[in-house]
Amino acid sequence: MRQVVFKFVTSLALLFSAASCSSDESKLTGIWHTELEAIPQLKSAFDLELNHDFFGDKWSGRFEIAETMTEGNLSSVKVDGSKITLDLGQGAMFKGNLATNKQEITGVLNVPGIEKQTLRFTKIEKWSSQRPARSDRDNQPVKTWAYQSPPEIHDGWKVGTINAASGASKPLRDLFENILKGHFNGLDAILVARNGKMLLEEYFYIGDRERIHSIQSCTKSVTSLLIGIAHDDGLIKNLDAPVNTFFPAYGDSTKRKMPPFTLRNALTMSAALDWREDIPYSDPRNDAVLMNQSKDMFQYVLSKNPDPKVRPGEVFEYNSGLSILLGGVIANTTGKPADQYATQTLFKDLGINKFTWTAMNGQIHTGGGLFMKPRDILKLGQLVLDEGKWNDKQIVSASWIKESTAFNLPVNKANKEWGYGYQWWRGVLRADNKVFKTIYAAGYGGQVLCIIPDLDLVILTLHHNATEGNGRRSILWKEMETNILPAFK
Template sequence: MRPDIIVAISEACDAGNGDDRPGPNGIMNHSRRWKITLRAAVLLLIASACHAQVGAHIAGIWASEEVIPSAIHGVLIIDGQKLEWRATISKMSTPVQRNKDAVAFVLPNGAGEFRGRVVNSNTIRGHWIQSPDDINNNRYATPVELRQIGDKIWRGEIAPLVSTLSYYMSIQQSAEGSLTAVIRNPERNRFGRNVYQIDVHGDALSFSEVKNPSQGFTGNFDRITGRLSVSLPDSQPRQFGRIKNEHARGFYPRFAQDETYHYLKPVAEDDGWSTASLSDVGLDPKPLTELIEKILHVDPANNALNIQSLLIARHGKLLLEEYFYGFGRERTHDMRSASKTFAPMLFGIAREHGAKIDIDTPMYSQFPKYKEFANPDPRKTKMTARDLMTMTSGLACDDNNDDSPGNEDVMQQQTAQSDWYKYTLDLPMERDPGGEKAVYCSAGMNLLAGMVEHATGRWIPEFFDEYVAKPLQIATYHWNLMPTGEGYAGGGLQLRPRDELKLGQLYLNGGEWNGRRVVSNDWVTRSTSTQSRFEPVFGVDHEYGYGWHIYHLKNGDRTFRVYAAGGNGGQIVMVIPDLDMVVGFNGWAYGEFPKWYKWQTELVPQFIIPAARSR
């Protein structure tokens, strides 16, 4: 097309259609009617060319990446040389409160706080509690250790969870000039696999969902800056910049789409894992290579395998460690409900260390600070710790029913009761506690943490740090807190994938990690035995232990009994005892249960189990 015509079209696109005007005295004469007909045809041609021109400008990959590092981070100094101890961090200073070996302080304006203990003259160990930000509404407790650098002066490094929110949009233009878009959001998966039709009006863009056109949003293309401003639902306008394919880390599994997978033995680190190659432990690389190639070469517009990490251990050695979509070894991942499995484990550890609790302990007796409860019911007095662990509490609490008052989202979004222990204890009863029928209830599992706190007198993050994190050589984690500041045990703990896998290896080892006893073999056996049952899912029987999901996976002529910790989006730690194997997934298929659930019930028997059976 000639340059002068392109300029004319561009100007017409900018100017819009204008207004039709009648002839003299308001009468539309024949000549003007003919001119308007001709003009309409020309405008139609220009509009089509305008759409194509803007389409050519905006086709490609766009990204909006927001990172909010915590305002309070870096070096923390606690100075105890004077009668009043003081803490200094990020140019802020505040008094330190002391009670025997406990030390604590709160920064002004709720900027953050510290809770810890003087272990000895050389060490203070505790947790930094970061405040919420515009992306993450949760507070997290992160471990920190301060070492003595002078007489009664201790120094440590605060490294809170960094909040990120990213959107990757791929705009495609068909041969006919029509535009469609898909959006990927690794942190929340807000748009799933939706496809959007884009209509162009000058530089204004209208996005409508192909399957449900009434759902959509708007945007604008700035020709000067070359950026897109998009008003996503329930969000302030977000600025998108064009990026090259190799920089679209949240859209493509790996930067080189034509990459052929080459296996590399995992790197040995100072985290307790011994590493080995596939051949060292008798695994056939072919089916595992097929699985990873399947992940690498998915259709980005209809991604059924948005897996961010895949780790496998066998015979106690880490032998496969692969990351996708920009994820990496040192980054923690939200375990979602997979971290529920720690709640019964903490209960078992407390019991084994002398706490006066057991599986038949009446649950309500462990919350004496509450003088009365709503919805009194004699069945509440019969509810035990075991009923919480096996999801048979009988409370009106069903995470799979949006109308259930105990639904986790309902509890966390309401503002009338900030104490989630009390909120759950006040729920009405729907059925007798106990029995074999399990009903998925995060709030009930969280009550186990309250029982442990009461029986031990310890804050849950502190108890976890001493009896789980340190023995398992877990240096980095972020424990999410309830509005009251107590540790939430219903899900949401952030761990590195290598550390997540230790949970499965610990139970496969009968409660030991690298020769150190963490929890008793008896507790492991009971926890991984069938205690209750959910309804079958996709034709697969679904049993439950103490926080462990139990499945029977078929491969060829054999059926393998496995147990797994599982969470929304594809957070999975699966143990296959018959093969002496632990498998870990992390993903961002949030809200797409049929998708990620099949990673464990289909991908494992199709690709991972055969790797151990073919030799």
């Protein structure tokens, strides 16, 4: 799914229209940049480009917020001399001034419920996303790749080294040389673990070992692990219980409109709801977008009518709203919202202490709101590969891992190799005329955590690609098959 466009970040998107009018038109054209901690613990780059139609006396442009994978066209602002006033919607306002040097726009962003923040935009020559894939200490582009084994930083990971033959393999070397040449703009990280040891850790663009990164809909798979822990502890007893029984506070709406689907149906995305998420997230009819914009996500999903064409449990249909309900099930059975429950269980046992899990109107977004450090994300894959264990400690039962990652339903009738479990995907990779079954988590913008049991292998790729275009390209199954697997199989 597309990354959750939080109301705060949505308002920031409109903020970039601040420069669409000015008293000095020639100076305002170009690219402007600022940084803001839109997501707790994560400094985000905010860029905008302004273009002026001198004949029509109209301004246009676009903006990018790389860390949240948000981009779009600019809207209008009010300018009175050097004063700029923005109505950001939903009560949010920005008031600022164009500096006399015409190189800065400084002002205050006021968003209801959030502390006022001072922003300062400055002129830059290129988009932040156009930076080199990797730079040296002199800020010069690095164009040659040399393998280095991951460092031991006492975060629970054992580390190792790729053997000399594989480390120097042409497919792997070619991949990283092409990344450094900019052929995969928007790629932030590639990490690989084999036989319980991390062997490869590479960062590019906005990726960094200590920097949290959006995992988008990979969040759904983390939610599945939390459901499993609650099930192991006896807090969730029956997967075949109707979902509405977990939401007693919504009884009035669910009695009339709640389809008779179960918790298991929610886990497998087979609830048979009248739900549209097979259209672009830019389409205002998309139910996931409408849900995110609603005042109560649980209410929005629970009030959806059933699909008259199918019955629950029969057909897989991608539905981020069901993942949101799973967060409500966690909160209502454990007494803690998903982020707190994760902190006290899964994350504590994995040694994960830096993350951000965003919320909408107080409801944790268990469909796509999680930001984590790359090495911590890789731990989740190793946990699944080791049947719920991390460094010999059983965190999630082996039975839950087996059940939740099993091929439950095909994602479409045409291809039986690709399917879905309990918020985990199933698929295949091919290399050297061999077929390797995979378990994976996937998120909008190029986030993939891939587990290959037959090779004792875990692969993580992170990107910030809101779209494929303008030089952007994600590491896909093709590159995993032709460039990565040969070095580790």
